[in-house]
Amino acid sequence: MMIAKTIKAGMIQMTCCPEKASNLGKAKKNVREAAAMGAKVICLQELFSTTYFCWEENYDNFLLADAIPGPVTETFGKLARELDVVIIASLFEKRAEGVYHNTVAVFDADGSLMGIYRKHHIPDDPGYYEKFYFAPGDGGYKVFDTKYGRIGTLICWDQWYPEAARITSLMGAQVIFYPTAIGWASSQPEALNREQYDAWQIIQRGHAVANGVFVVSVNRTGKEGEMNFWGGSFVAGPFGELLYKAPHDSEVIHVHELDCSRTEAIRVHWPFLRDRRIDSYGPVRERYIDKSKSEVVG
Amino acid sequence: MMIAKTIKAGMIQMTCCPEKASNLGKAKKNVREAAAMGAKVICLQELFSTTYFCWEENYDNFLLADAIPGPVTETFGKLARELDVVIIASLFEKRAEGVYHNTVAVFDADGSLMGIYRKHHIPDDPGYYEKFYFAPGDGGYKVFDTKYGRIGTLICWDQWYPEAARITSLMGAQVIFYPTAIGWASSQPEALNREQYDAWQIIQRGHAVANGVFVVSVNRTGKEGEMNFWGGSFVAGPFGELLYKAPHDSEVIHVHELDCSRTEAIRVHWPFLRDRRIDSYGPVRERYIDKSKSEVVG
Numbered sequence: 001m002m003i004a005k006t007i008k009a010g011m012i013q014m015t016c017c018p019e020k021a022s023n024l025g026k027a028k029k030n031v032r033e034a035a036a037m038g039a040k041v042i043c044l045q046e047l048f049s050t051t052y053f054c055w056e057e058n059y060d061n062f063l064l065a066d067a068i069p070g071p072v073t074e075t076f077g078k079l080a081r082e083l084d085v086v087i088i089a090s091l092f093e094k095r096a097e098g099v100y101h102n103t104v105a106v107f108d109a110d111g112s113l114m115g116i117y118r119k120h121h122i123p124d125d126p127g128y129y130e131k132f133y134f135a136p137g138d139g140g141y142k143v144f145d146t147k148y149g150r151i152g153t154l155i156c157w158d159q160w161y162p163e164a165a166r167i168t169s170l171m172g173a174q175v176i177f178y179p180t181a182i183g184w185a186s187s188q189p190e191a192l193n194r195e196q197y198d199a200w201q202i203i204q205r206g207h208a209v210a211n212g213v214f215v216v217s218v219n220r221t222g223k224e225g226e227m228n229f230w231g232g233s234f235v236a237g238p239f240g241e242l243l244y245k246a247p248h249d250s251e252v253i254h255v256h257e258l259d260c261s262r263t264e265a266i267r268v269h270w271p272f273l274r275d276r277r278i279d280s281y282g283p284v285r286e287r288y289i290d291k292s293k294s295e296v297v298g
Numbered sequence: 299m300m301i302a303k304t305i306k307a308g309m310i311q312m313t314c315c316p317e318k319a320s321n322l323g324k325a326k327k328n329v330r331e332a333a334a335m336g337a338k339v340i341c342l343q344e345l346f347s348t349t350y351f352c353w354e355e356n357y358d359n360f361l362l363a364d365a366i367p368g369p370v371t372e373t374f375g376k377l378a379r380e381l382d383v384v385i386i387a388s389l390f391e392k393r394a395e396g397v398y399h400n401t402v403a404v405f406d407a408d409g410s411l412m413g414i415y416r417k418h419h420i421p422d423d424p425g426y427y428e429k430f431y432f433a434p435g436d437g438g439y440k441v442f443d444t445k446y447g448r449i450g451t452l453i454c455w456d457q458w459y460p461e462a463a464r465i466t467s468l469m470g471a472q473v474i475f476y477p478t479a480i481g482w483a484s485s486q487p488e489a490l491n492r493e494q495y496d497a498w499q500i501i502q503r504g505h506a507v508a509n510g511v512f513v514v515s516v517n518r519t520g521k522e523g524e525m526n527f528w529g530g531s532f533v534a535g536p537f538g539e540l541l542y543k544a545p546h547d548s549e550v551i552h553v554h555e556l557d558c559s560r561t562e563a564i565r566v567h568w569p570f571l572r573d574r575r576i577d578s579y580g581p582v583r584e585r586y587i588d589k590s591k592s593e594v595v596g
Contacts, residue, residue, distance in 0.1 A: 120575045125567070160570045163574075163575075164575075166461075170585075172587070186591065199538045206505070206507075209500060209504075276459065281437055282466050283465045284465060284576075285576045285580065286576065289444070289465070
């Protein structure tokens with residue numbers, strides 16, 4: 001078990017183009033640059049090797065998927081070893097014929113593929129037809145004892161679910177990384193854009209507060225069709241404090257040193273984990289609680 | 299079942315003095331004023347009938363407790379009926395010899411005591427010795443089908459727990475009311491005050507986002523000994539948007555009309571409840587998950 005005192009987190013917020021090779025090349029170049037800037041745990045955005053193909057339901061897009069292990073994971077494993085860094089790489093995973101996932105692969109600094117996390121919460125709404133492509137992850141929540149610290153990984157839509165952040169934190173994550181692809185429809189008014197970004201940031205900062213962990217959220221930027229990916233990647237500290245926010249409309253390579261001793265300080269002074277009423281949380285496993293069934297739950 | 303289209307929420311943020319009769323008198327006067335301003339569901343702050351006696355462990359303070367039902371609940375029941383309003387009243391409850399709770403009583407507009415909710419999460423840290431006084435609530439989470447809408451109630455330290463807000467929301471709460479007593483030590487620097495207030499507000503706005511519900515948080519204000527209660531009561535909409543924030547250092551009676559149709563709009567466009575992975579949430583009932591036990595949970 002590797003509990004780090006500090007973690008130098010690298011975040012890569014980039015635009016993507018239709019050519020997969022080009023995106024992979026840019027991602028590798030950016031990882032090198034982040035490493036040169038001192039990053040030790042480097043997180044790429046969700047589905048960085050392609051444009052966000054889920055904007056439509058198109059069978060041809062299944063050809064974009066990668067096997068794990070496969071050529072892409074081999075490439076990033078080698079890169080991790082060469083640079084002595086941990087890499088969190090999001091892939092469209094082909095697990096079997098007809099079984100595809102939205103997955104992150106985590107490479108340790110020795111280049112080994114430590115494991116994968118398959119996105120549990122799958123969205124489906126106009127412009128984000130992910131249920132067409134991705135089977136929900138069945139492997140549970142994950143943390144990885146990397147050379148540079150114990151990190152948790154969740155993916156995009158997972159970020160709206162306090163349960164996912166809670167479980168990942170209870171497993172000892174020092175940081176939760178969220179590779180993401182979320183944007184504004186071009187037709188939307190600016191006030192609505194702002195409201196949506198704020199909700200997205202606030203709930204993740206809320207996870208940081210609830211659990212006393214760092215949150216590093218890495219989003220895509222750039223315009224793809226009618227979608228403006230909103231960038232705005234950020235780092236929150238273990239009391240929800242906003243430590244860094246990237247611009248909305250430009251590519252960014254950012255390195256942020258996380259002082260992990262802050263988790264202990266916060267959790268001792270605000271002992272939320274101590275006082276959890278685990279005996280009363282059974283109903284979180286309900287879809288909905290019909291009042292007629294019972295006046296009292298928990 | 300009473301699902302309201304709008305709810306006129308009344309919030310009473312006040313200072314308290316050592317004389318219980320005086321606080322009760324002020325609370326009643328304020329409830330009348332809120333009702334005159336149009337409020338239909340009126341929430342008083344936590345333990346409004348006394349100063350925040352939990353700053354010390356003093357056996358004499360147990361004499362401050364009230365039975366439910368008892369003279370205090372009788373008074374507020376009558377007031378609710380007279381004004382045709384719902385009242386959420388926080389009490390130091392004596393349930394039996396040696397069994398005391400931090401409780402809210404909810405009165406319907408006909409004056410009936412609809413039920414109580416007993417605080418589940420009990421803090422204990424310097425200046426907030428609540429574990430000395432209050433047994434943890436054993437009655438589960440609650441919603442109340444009042445004349446003016448289905449409301450959920452949680453209390454102060456509960457507000458740091460996403461599970462409590464989740465379960466209350468799954469029971470159909472349109473609004474979660476949080477009577478609160480939280481403040482800054484006089485010795486603290488302003489930057490720390492700001493960070494603490496922000497964390498407090500952000501996590502509750504996060505509950506609003508996660509669940510698509512309104513959050514109405516009603517805090518005490520004023521200086522008591524070395525504690526400056528931070529006021530700053532607020533209303534958040536179902537996407538976490540800040541609709542109202544009270545000043546930190548003055549008494550306030552505020553009425554806010556909540557447009558409950560917003561919950562349907564938000565929940566359909568951001569269908570977080572639809573995509574919950576209830577099959578994977580079992581581990582939220584763990585105190586901590588020792589990694590050696592298992593690499594994978596959920």
